Amino acid sequence: MKLLMLFLSFFKIGLFSFGGGYAMIPLIQKEIETNNYLPASQFADIIAIAEMTPGPIAVNSATFVGYKVSGVLGSLFATIGVALPSLIIAILISRMFFKYQNHPLNESIFYGIRPVIPALIMTAAIFVAETSIFPNGLSNLSLRGLFSNPLGVIDIPSIIILIITFVSLIKFKINPILAILGSGILGVVVFSIF
Structure with a gap:
């Protein structure tokens, strides 16, 4: 079944x-x-x-x-x-x-x-960003918690990797495959430190 x-x-x-x-x-x-x-x-x-x-x-x-x-x-x-x-x-x-x-x-x-296709892709991107950047999810996010303890609410290492990858893709126009590999390596380095 x-x-x-x-x-x-x-x-x-x-x-x-x-x-x-x-x-x-x-x-x-x-x-x-x-x-x-x-x-x-x-x-x-x-x-x-x-x-x-x-x-x-x-x-x-x-x-x-x-x-x-x-x-x-x-x-x-x-x-x-x-x-x-x-x-x-x-x-x-x-x-x-x-x-x-x-x-x-x-x-x-x-x-x-x-027009539906970009909306569906953006929905998926928002969901993945929510689970990657906010470890407890957006539903548990409060402004008070965000301002009183931002490091406990936002996953800083993920944001660092996001910014570096985004800048590499947009500014330096690196190959997306290299971006994925580089992000994986950066993830190993950053998450082993934090």
């Missing part, structure tokens, strides 16, 4: 996601929380692992969650669940899409979907 639930959860994610893996992150988070697959605190770890491993983030996330919930079979069911809707849709509508690609209704649908 658990395997079927994993399959259906990730099938739903694959079916209703537009805009690639990053746009799927809020849907994955919602399914994980709704079905109690993993604690919410582990969601940032899922994103980090899915980012570091080769392949699409949605498939990597599904594989990781499935493995955590039901081992190798769980990872198989979750991965097939997230990938199957794309395969089915591609097979069913490929001919019709190219025939009606420039139809005004088709273009209007995609113009309506496009």
Whole structure:
């Protein structure tokens, strides 16, 4: 039963996601929380692992969650669940899409979907930032606690790594792969000191 639930959860994610893996992150988070697959605190770890491993983030996330919930079979069911809707849709509508690609209704649908994608990506970024920068979460954050003991509320080493990585990406335009590797090395150094 658990395997079927994993399959259906990730099938739903694959079916209703537009805009690639990053746009799927809020849907994955919602399914994980709704079905109690993993604690919410582990969601940032899922994103980090899915980012570091080769392949699409949605498939990597599904594989990781499935493995955590039901081992190798769980990872198989979750991965097939997230990938199957794309395969089915591609097979069913490929001919019709190219025939009606420039139809005004088709273009209007995609113009309506496009603004949702950045919103979904920003939602995922806010959630990951919340779990990375605020160790106790934003729901437990109070202005009094922030001003009376900012070091107990904000994870300073994470902010240091965030700023260094952001400046490196924007100002020096380093390769994102190098940014990930550098951030990992910096994390080992900073978190072993603090």
